Amino acid sequence: MTIFETERLIVRNWIPEEDAEQAFEIYGDPEVTYFLRTRETSVESQRQSLIRVVERYKQLNNGTGFWAIVEKETATIVGTIILKLLPDNPEDYEIGWHLRRVSWGKGYATEAGRSMLSYGFDVLQLPVIYAVVKPENHASIRVTQRLGMKPIGRTNKYYNVELLLFQLDAPERIETDKETTNH
Template structure:
């Protein structure tokens, strides 16, 4: 596991499919959380497969973008995902545009974690990746 950045309350780190699949299932297996998402899972095994695809796909891009776990510093509980991805055009070619996003499990809603993680990932994008 690689820690990308930290905030006062959060650790933003790489996903570890074998270790994190159950916690990812708590997020992506919840119909309220995934109501407007394409990303959905129906088992811990499908969560593991999802995380493995993310890790593999973004490692292949090798441009510093990705989807990372948001974990609480005090308990190491994963409360969500923070996303910084390079967008593609209609021909699936990478563009110069980027998107930031997040998915949080219901118990993490309303606590400011999305704002805190987004500020950290914007700082990473601007200051580390020089976007």
């Protein structure tokens, strides 16, 4: 199922049976996953992980998720975009991005991130969305800047490591004033 489209990208649900090989190109690469606790070691373990993650978000059924980013031009999966609750936190949401290495430097994380934020604000009606980034992850910090996210400082609250926290507030909604619009 497609969640949204941008100029160059389609963001859709993962299909474990079909996508495991392409996912493994992302999650089997130590340069992409250096900050994660686990790295995939085979296409089959990747498939099992996709099945588990897809099932977890299906159960949650709250509009959050972990979606595949597909490049329209080639119909290949270039990465993942995420909107989910921060760990051990009932109300604060984070955005995240992982791109396969050959697709860095094209603006895809920013392009998918921008629409993911709009989805969070417009569809899920979130008042604020956060991002947490390792202090040395300059590429990811640059993505938060391009998205207009505000640096808040360092935090140890999440994932048991020190991370930089970024925040974006929902855009002001302009209430339509019936008195004036009905003229």
